[in-house]
Amino acid sequence: MNILILTGRFGMGHCSAAEALRQEILLKDPEAKVDVVDIIDYMLPSFSNLLYGTFNFMVSKCSKIYNFLYEQSAKYCRAPFKRTFIKKVDSLLNTFEPKLIISTLPICSQYISAYKSMKFCSIPLHTYITDIKAHEEWIAKNTDMYFVGSRSTKNTLISKGIPGEKIVISGIPVKPVFREKNICKNLGGTKEVLIIGGGLGLIPSSEMLLKRLSKNKSLHITIITGKNKKLFLKIKKEFPEMEVMGYTSKVDEYMKKADIVITKSGGITTFEAINCETPLYIIRPFLSQEWGNAEYIENLNIGRVLWSENTDVAEDILSLIENKNLLNEMQENMRKIKSHLYPVVPLLFCGNRGEELCF
Structure with missing residues (x-):
C-alpha cells in the first residue's frame, strides 16, 4: 500500500504530526510504503525558504499582524493558483502513486481537493487537524475523512456542514x-x-x-x-x-x-x-x-x-x-x-468496492 502524507513547515507541529502518522502506519504495516512530502518545497522549491522565513518572522516578531491575517484567511480558504499547480500535483501523484493521501496542513487539503474536482480523481483524502480549533481553512469539500482532537472540534465541523460519519475523534497525532x-x-x-x-x-x-x-x-x-x-x-x-x-x-x-x-x-x-x-x-x-x-x-x-x-x-x-x-x-x-480517544490510523479505501481496511 502506497501512502502519501503531505505537510509543511508552518510551525513544526504539522511536520511532527506527519512523522507521527508515518511511524504509526509502519508499526501496523511494515510493508507499507509511506512518503512524507513538504508541499511548499515541492510546489515552490525556489521560494519555500523565503515563505517559511517570512512565516517564522511574523510569528515571533509580529504576532498581532499574523493573528489578523490568520483570522482573515477564513474568508479566502481556497487554494490559490489551482490551474498553475495542477501539473505539479499530477507529477507528485505520478511519482508516488498513492492509494491514500493524508494531509496535516490546510493548504494540502485544499490543493488535493481542488485536484480531485478538476481531474475527477477518486484517491481518498484524509485530513488530520492539528489544533483543537477547527479553522475554516481545514475544510475542503473532497476530504473523505477528518481526524480531530476533541468532541468540540467534531461539533464545530458538523456545524459547518461536515457529516458526523466523516469525523473521527482520534486525538492529535503524536509519535508512538x-x-x-x-x-x-x-x-x-x-x-x-x-x-x-x-x-x-x-x-x-x-x-x-x-x-x-x-x-x-x-x-x-x-x-x-x-x-x-x-x-x-x-x-x-x-x-x-x-x-x-x-x-x-x-x-x-x-x-x-x-x-x-x-x-x-x-x-x-x-x-x-x-x-x-x-x-x-x-x-x-x-x-x-x-x-x-x-x-x-x-x-x-x-x-x-x-x-x-x-x-x-x-x-x-x-x-x-x-x-x-x-x-x-x-x-x-x-x-x-x-x-476516550479512538486509536485509529488511517482507514484505507481500496479497490472499486470501497472496502475499508482498519490497521
Whole structure:
C-alpha cells in the first residue's frame, strides 16, 4: 500500500504530526510504503525558504499582524493558483502513486481537493487537524475523512456542514513513543520542571522568570530550546545550574518524568503531554490557533493557563507545583481523555468496492 502524507513547515507541529502518522502506519504495516512530502518545497522549491522565513518572522516578531491575517484567511480558504499547480500535483501523484493521501496542513487539503474536482480523481483524502480549533481553512469539500482532537472540534465541523460519519475523534497525532506506558514520575524530593519552547524555540517566559525558578533548590529545571541556537547559548551561559537542551529526539523521556511542563499551547505538544500524563502550564498564549488549545487545556483541567499580565508568573507556577492534589487531578483527567480517544490510523479505501481496511 502506497501512502502519501503531505505537510509543511508552518510551525513544526504539522511536520511532527506527519512523522507521527508515518511511524504509526509502519508499526501496523511494515510493508507499507509511506512518503512524507513538504508541499511548499515541492510546489515552490525556489521560494519555500523565503515563505517559511517570512512565516517564522511574523510569528515571533509580529504576532498581532499574523493573528489578523490568520483570522482573515477564513474568508479566502481556497487554494490559490489551482490551474498553475495542477501539473505539479499530477507529477507528485505520478511519482508516488498513492492509494491514500493524508494531509496535516490546510493548504494540502485544499490543493488535493481542488485536484480531485478538476481531474475527477477518486484517491481518498484524509485530513488530520492539528489544533483543537477547527479553522475554516481545514475544510475542503473532497476530504473523505477528518481526524480531530476533541468532541468540540467534531461539533464545530458538523456545524459547518461536515457529516458526523466523516469525523473521527482520534486525538492529535503524536509519535508512538509518547504513548508507551513507561511513565515514571518522581514521587518525592526534587520536582522536575520541563520548559519547552516549541519548534521555533519560542519559550513563553521571561528572563526574570528563569531567575526566580533557578533560585528554588527544590526544582530540577530542564529547558529544551529546539533549533534556536542563540537562545540555547544564552540560557546555558546565564543559567549553568539548569539542564539546557537544543533539538532532541528524546522529548518523550523528559516529559514522562516531569511533574509539570511549561510550554506553548500547540496542539501537538498538548497531546504529547496528555499521553505522558504531565500537567501543562501555559503563559499568555498569543497565536490565534493556540487560544483554542489553551481553552481546551483549561476547560478539561489538564493544566493551568495564565491569561493575565498582572499575575506573578513564578509564584503561580510554584503554587501549582506544590499542589499535589491538583496535579494528581490533572493527571487523572489526562488519563480519562486518553481512554476516550479512538486509536485509529488511517482507514484505507481500496479497490472499486470501497472496502475499508482498519490497521
